[in-house]
Amino acid sequence: MIQTTAAVIGAGHAGLAMSRRLTERCIDHVVLERGEVANSWRTQRWPSLRLLTPNWQTRLPGHDYAGDDPDGFMTADEVVDFVADYAKVIAAPVQTGTTVTSVRLGSRLISDVLTTTIPPGLSASSNLSSEGRLSTMSACGRLEIGDPIG
Numbered sequence: 193m194i195q196t197t198a199a200v201i202g203a204g205h206a207g208l209a210m211s212r213r214l215t216e217r218c219i220d221h222v223v224l225e226r227g228e229v230a231n232s233w234r235t236q237r238w239p240s241l242r243l244l245t246p247n248w249q250t251r252l253p254g255h256d257y258a259g260d261d262p263d264g265f266m267t268a269d270e271v272v273d274f275v276a277d278y279a280k281v282i283a284a285p286v287q288t289g290t291t292v293t294s295v296r297l298g299s300r301l302i303s304d305v306l307t308t309t310i311p312p313g314l315s316a317s318s319n320l321s322s323e324g325r326l327s328t329m330s331a332c333g334r335l336e337i338g339d340p341i342g
């Protein structure tokens with residue numbers, strides 16, 4: 193059994209931004225990702241796709257677009273690189289190849305997160321979806337139930 197304060201599900205833009213915010217607040221956590229970082233952009237986009245938002249709008253907490261074409265539009269591959277770079281820069285504790293199959297509220301607000309790869313499970317006092325909201329009280333006590341992170 194792995195124990196951590198928070199479990200973030202998904203290592204896309206939202207999950208990694210959440211990880212960065214948790215790190216800023218010294219909240220230990222793990223990011224569980226069924227595929228690889230930026231999995232949706234690796235597996236659910238088509239080769240010719242470009243973002244409809246310009247590069248200058250592509251930013252994550254503490255990580256802005258730094259290229260020489262701020263008015264351009266990233267390809268899907270460039271989005272993958274941008275998100276993967278971000279995961280490295282923030283040293284996100286991502287566990288790839290780990291599908292969350294169940295999240296269950298236990299006693300004293302401790303939740304069990306069942307995954308495909310961490311037998312027999314993971315215990316986290318806060319489960320964070322990629323939606324950006326806390327579902328339970330954080331260990332630091334600075335965040336209330338349902339408080340937005342960000």
Ligand SMILES: Cc1cc2nc3c(=O)[nH]c(=O)nc-3n(C[C@H](O)[C@H](O)[C@H](O)COP(=O)(O)OP(=O)(O)OC[C@H]3O[C@@H](n4cnc5c(N)ncnc54)[C@H](O)[C@@H]3O)c2cc1C
Pocket residue numbers: 201202203204205206207224225226227228229230231232233237241242243244245290291292293322
């Ligand atoms: C075709 C298309 C074009 C888009 N173009 C733009 C654009 O131009 N500009 C823009 O701002 N936005 C665009 N978006 C929206 C874009 O997807 C979001 O801005 C952003 O990628 C969403 O990030 P996310 O982290 O919320 O979701 P995702 O990137 O989808 O990340 C979710 C992650 O969770 C993982 N996951 C899901 N379920 C589980 C599970 N049970 N266990 C473990 N891991 C799990 C997934 O593998 C994935 O890595 C577009 C979306 C699509 C589909």
